Amino acid sequence: MTAQVSTLEITTMAQCSVRCTICPQNALAAAYKGRHRLTIDGFHQALLNTPKHVRIHFSGFVEPWLNSECTTMLSLALEKGFRVGVWTTCVGMKDWARVANLLLCFKAHVETVCVHLADGVYMATSQAASDTRGSFIHALQAGGITPELYSMRDTSTHVDRAGLVQIGKAPVRHTGPIKCSYSDDYSHNVILPNGDVHLCCMDYGLKHKLGNLFEQTWPELRTHVIDDIAIRNHTQTDTICRKCHGAVPA
16 A cells, blocks of 8 residues: 555444554543444445545444444445455454455455454453454465454554554654655545544544545545645644654655
8 A cells, every 4th residue: 555545444333342452442432422333324425425546444443343234334345346455353243254255256456454463451352253363364365365464462563543542652742844654645534433534543532523424525525634734734733643653744
């Protein structure tokens, strides 16, 4: 994936019960006031307002498969011709065989699959969850997809979600003109179950709402980003980017 690929991360639920150590769910719970789960109708409306060049990533602020309709959403995105990515702990993925089969059948449209391994602290570590992860990984490998395995224990790869969690690295506070090292045009955004779209996967505190994809189109949201966040990162000091390890001098 290049830095300039437009991406919409799908948050299928309002809260996550997996409790990964790198995930500031308390900040999300305090800030979010919308519907608890993303519906198929809502997801379909979001896709209608999103052009095909935008990648659909099943990740967001929670484990996607805690929503029992996540696999149906994945199927809908693939059938409509979107390229997709999957980031999952496999917790809640009771239909892992169907998920694997979908990804293999639409292999040309699958950007990446990343499986998060248990952190050994809070993240669900039941035998059932472990078995699901193993079966899912094996099925993908047998079909020609090699998933990326992300170790929650390897703190060198962790980020502090713009200062919301402690990871053993010194916090940052950028000054002067800055930009995002992951996406120069701030086009890696996150949708919530109520349709609200926020700046990025660091914005668990929901400080930067861009609009609502149930009511607006992706181009309308993009105009807001260009006119607001990018300018403020050059001239002001109140964006979450100031505390993000992913920010670099502009």
